[in-house]
Amino acid sequence: MYIVIAGAGLVGQGLAQRLVEARHDVVVVDADKAVCEELASRGALALHGAATNVDLLEQAGLAKADVAVATMRSDADNLAFAVLAKSFDTPRVIARVRDPRYEAAYAKAGIATTIRVVDVFVNQLLLHVDEPHLRQVATFGGGKASIVVDTVPEDSAAAGKTISQIAAEANFPNGCIITGIYRLKEQEFIIPRGSAQIRGGDHVFLVAEHADLRRASKLLHRKA
Numbered sequence: 001m002y003i004v005i006a007g008a009g010l011v012g013q014g015l016a017q018r019l020v021e022a023r024h025d026v027v028v029v030d031a032d033k034a035v036c037e038e039l040a041s042r043g044a045l046a047l048h049g050a051a052t053n054v055d056l057l058e059q060a061g062l063a064k065a066d067v068a069v070a071t072m073r074s075d076a077d078n079l080a081f082a083v084l085a086k087s088f089d090t091p092r093v094i095a096r097v098r099d100p101r102y103e104a105a106y107a108k109a110g111i112a113t114t115i116r117v118v119d120v121f122v123n124q125l126l127l128h129v130d131e132p133h134l135r136q137v138a139t140f141g142g143g144k145a146s147i148v149v150d151t152v153p154e155d156s157a158a159a160g161k162t163i164s165q166i167a168a169e170a171n172f173p174n175g176c177i178i179t180g181i182y183r184l185k186e187q188e189f190i191i192p193r194g195s196a197q198i199r200g201g202d203h204v205f206l207v208a209e210h211a212d213l214r215r216a217s218k219l220l221h222r223k224a
Helices: 010-021 033-041 054-059 075-087 100-108 122-130 163-168 210-220
Strands: 002-006 025-030 045-048 067-070 092-097 113-116 135-140 145-151 177-183 188-190 203-209
Touching: 002 010, 002 075, 010 025, 010 033, 025 033, 033 045, 054 075, 067 075, 075 092, 075 100, 092 100, 145 210, 163 177, 203 210
Parallel strands: 002 025, 002 067, 025 045, 067 092, 092 113
Antiparallel strands: 135 145, 145 203, 177 188, 177 203
């Protein structure tokens, strides 16, 4: 994916480094020249300047970005960047929010994914970037592990299999646990045992570290 990150503080730098390691194309825009030079030495394309400058955002390739992420210190700057990203038709815009009073403005601007500063961890941002269909319920262990909800597609190869069968598959990570199943039509919540069967359309609760969540989700979304 092509990802533009506005702001290279601790969160922005950490996110950029992890995305580069995952072989995404990453462009970072930041007002600190020294930080940009450091990021460039690690493999990210870094542009020095204001992330609210339209000319600089054009240079950053925002028009072709798959994801835009705002991680600057100022809520006003993050909001301005997010609105500009929407104007560039960036499909997915993620913004860091310090003051919850800004959330209404994000909602009116049509920006659905905001992350409050008290919840911001690099792994959480990575989850939003890599696996947007996973809905995070909680984080723990300093953000290293999460509880997420994933929806099993109707045409999933996992549909019709039991928890034991899914857990026994070679691609299902040992570090991931299926802790719950919610069936919307029946409004039924199931605490699953090994014999419980997964159906297409089920909302499945997963607990694991970030990498294992991705692996488990890929298995659940594998087509029959």
